[in-house]
């Protein structure tokens with residue numbers, strides 16, 4: 721049995737929850753209130769010295785880094801596959817996923833936003849501008865690719881959701897918290913809506929996690 725150490729609002733945790741749901745893998749859920757620095761506890765740092773969520777605890781040891789977890793799950797539980805079966809297609813899917821996971825997420829992460837506030841006196845409006853700016857840079861490129869490349873289907877690559885959709889949906893949902901304007905991205909919006917209509921994506925949503933606050 722796996723244990724997922726995560727936080728409802730964390731988009732990197734959301735990515736892993738989607739994959740676990742898609743592959744119908746049961747798991748224990750342990751949550752860490754990031755705003756209370758629970759991920760900086762000695763216990764968690766022992767499990768994951770990065771001090772970032774998620775960590776997937778497997779019977780053979782813990783794995784940190786959401787993309788590494790997703791690829792591990794895909795190797796150990798290959799159905800349904802998160803990556804296509806030819807090398808060029810896999811590279812395309814990974815490159816879309818990396819635009820989000822490696823280019824947007826690291827500079828919009830909680831610790832970066834906290835540092836902007838604490839060290840540079842950034843107010844809420846400036847932090848929001850920062851977040852929106854770095855999303856726009858990559859989302860413009862992703863929209864251009866998805867709307868023009870023949871491999872795009874109902875999902876980022878063909879008609880089945882995979883690694884790129886997982887990263888895209890998690891980022892798009894996170895964007896809502898920072899009121900990122902989305903009108904310029906019709907293809908992204910179409911794919912995100914299509915994926916969110918699926919059970920696996922819906923169940924993995926931040927609002928549907930046990931540590932999410934009650935609505936209202």
Ligand SMILES: N[C@@H](CCC(=O)N[C@@H](CS)C(=O)NCC(=O)O)C(=O)O
Pocket residue numbers: 729730731732733754759771772773774784785786787821829830831832
């Ligand atoms: N590259 C890592 C990033 C993990 C990460 O930054 N997680 C965020 C939540 S989405 C976190 O733990 N933030 C805590 C902090 O910034 O202090 C991954 O993909 O797992």
